[in-house]
Each structure stands twice: as structure tokens, then as C-alpha cells.
Amino acid sequence: MTDASAVLAALDTVRDPELDEAVTSLGFVSSCTVSEEGVADVRLRLPTYFCAPNFAFLMVADAYEAVSAVDGVRRADIVLEDHFASAEINRGVAARAGFVSSFDGEAVTELDDLRNDFLRKAMLAATDRVCRPLSKAGTTAERLAEMTLGDVPETPDRERLRARRAQLGLPAGDDAPLLVDAVTGTAVGVQALPLHLRRARLTGGSLEANSGGCRGLLRERDASVGQGEEEQR
Numbered sequence: 001m002t003d004a005s006a007v008l009a010a011l012d013t014v015r016d017p018e019l020d021e022a023v024t025s026l027g028f029v030s031s032c033t034v035s036e037e038g039v040a041d042v043r044l045r046l047p048t049y050f051c052a053p054n055f056a057f058l059m060v061a062d063a064y065e066a067v068s069a070v071d072g073v074r075r076a077d078i079v080l081e082d083h084f085a086s087a088e089i090n091r092g093v094a095a096r097a098g099f100v101s102s103f104d105g106e107a108v109t110e111l112d113d114l115r116n117d118f119l120r121k122a123m124l125a126a127t128d129r130v131c132r133p134l135s136k137a138g139t140t141a142e143r144l145a146e147m148t149l150g151d152v153p154e155t156p157d158r159e160r161l162r163a164r165r166a167q168l169g170l171p172a173g174d175d176a177p178l179l180v181d182a183v184t185g186t187a188v189g190v191q192a193l194p195l196h197l198r199r200a201r202l203t204g205g206s207l208e209a210n211s212g213g214c215r216g217l218l219r220e221r222d223a224s225v226g227q228g229e230e231e232q233r
Contacts, residue, residue, distance in 0.1 A: 002072030004032050007040050008228045010066040017058045017115060019211045020122035020164075024228030026211070027218055028059075030081065032227045038074035040067050043081055045226075047217035053085040054111055057102065060093045119168050120182040121203050126161035127179065128204035131197060145190045150174030 011032070014023050023029055023044065031043040042063060046056060060080050067076040078093060080086045085103075092102025100107045130152060131144060139147075149172070152158050166172040170185035177187035179196060188196045 002034050002038060002040070002070060004034050004040075006070050007032050007034055007042065007067055007073065010070050011042065011063060011228065014059065014062045014066050016055070016214075017062075017118040018055050019207055019214065020118070020125065020160075021211055022228075023059060023063065024226065026214065027226030027229040029227040029229070030222070030224070034073070038072055039077060040070065040073045040075070041077045041079070042067060043079050045081055045218070045222060046083055047214045047221060049082060049084055051083065053083075053089065053103070054099065054107075054114060056080060056083060056085065057089050057092070057099050058111055058115060060089050064093050064096075116168060119164055121207065123161065123164040123168065123170075123182050124200045125204035125207045126157060126164055128197070128200040129157040130155075130161050131179070131200065135197075141190055141193050144179060145188065145193050147178040148174060149176050149178055152178060 008024060008029070011029055012022050012024050015021060016023060016026055016028070019026065028044055028046065029042065030045045031041070034040045044060060044063065060078055064076055064078045067073060067078060078090070080089050083089070088102050092098070095102075099111050100109065134144065134152070149158065149162060162172045165176075165180070165185075168182070168185075170180055170182075171177065179188040179193065180186060181188060181196075
């Protein structure tokens, strides 16, 4: 029998697409159980009733894929609760219908472009987390411009940066430039580096502020600790 901890571990890999944080650490998993028959039942919650449905759809769909892949899970029931579009999202994800079919007559495009936009922001934020300590330690702009990913000590932030770049199809090996354009993947030169790092810093700050705001709103709405959240507080 599959233990609920295995499902929670899978949910640790599911990220709020806008914040680039795990749904578990954000407190978005209100319950997680697995029956003897291998049915995983996951209940998700969001900070407000009117959170954007496209963001919510991506998160619920990603949770469905992650939980369905857990060894021993025969069926994944992923339910978003207390959201104005819960019915459409839950029905569409369960049927693997896609966003347009789930919101027939309301949505005109799928969410691939939106997901990539979020990934680019996450990549910039990760760039800031990697490069800011280097700059504070005295690494010059010239040196940053010539460094590769492999030149940076292995840290969770470096691996997050590598992962986001790989998801975007950008160079992510040890020999890839540390600083690359988030759209083209071309190396950022010394002249363009100050603006690039400024954008990265502003993007990272925005994600951190939004994350704090979401946590505060969720606590106001529901003070209970989410599944998998307690250990990460």
C-alpha cells in the first residue's frame, strides 16, 4: 500500500507557477490521504476565492500529474476547494481536457505561453539568488560575465536556476554561461550585465513579496497548517 508520505513527497515537486514555491511549503495542501485501493485524495486550497483560474488550473493539473506518477497510486483525485472556478478546474483536470476545453467559450488559448512566462521570472529570481552573494563577496562584473554554471559552488539556488533553464530549453550544463538571456539563452555580456542583474533583483523581490502576501492571506482565510507545511515553517 502506498503511504500518504509518498504522495506528499510528489506534491513537494509541484510549484505555484507564479511564486515558484512548492504547494506544500505554501500551505496549499489541506489534506492528503491514500486508500487501501490506491486512490490518492488530495485537497488543495488557495489564499483567496478569486485567485486567477489560469494559475489555479496549472497548479491542479501539475498536482494531478505528480500524484498519478507515484508508485502504487491507481487513481488520483485532486480537488481544488472553495474557489469560484473549482467545478470547471476539477472537472477539466480529471478529464485531462486542457484549459480551453475546461472553460469552453471563455478561454481561447492553452497555458503554455503563460507557464513559460512564469518560468522566465523564476529563472531571473534564481539568477539573483545565485549572483547576489557572489557580488557581495567581491566578484567583479567582468568575472560574472565569463563564469559558467559549473564555476558556482553547488547550492539549492544554483540547482533551481539550472532546473528552470532546462525547463525553458536553455543551456543548463556546467559549461553553460552563468548569465544568459531568459528568452534566447545567449550569454549576457559585461555591458548588458548591470541591467540584467537589476531585472533579476527586482523580479526576485517581487516573487518574495507576493509569496509573503499569499501566506498572510491564507492564514487570514484558514489558520490551519497545511499538509507538509509544518516542517518547512
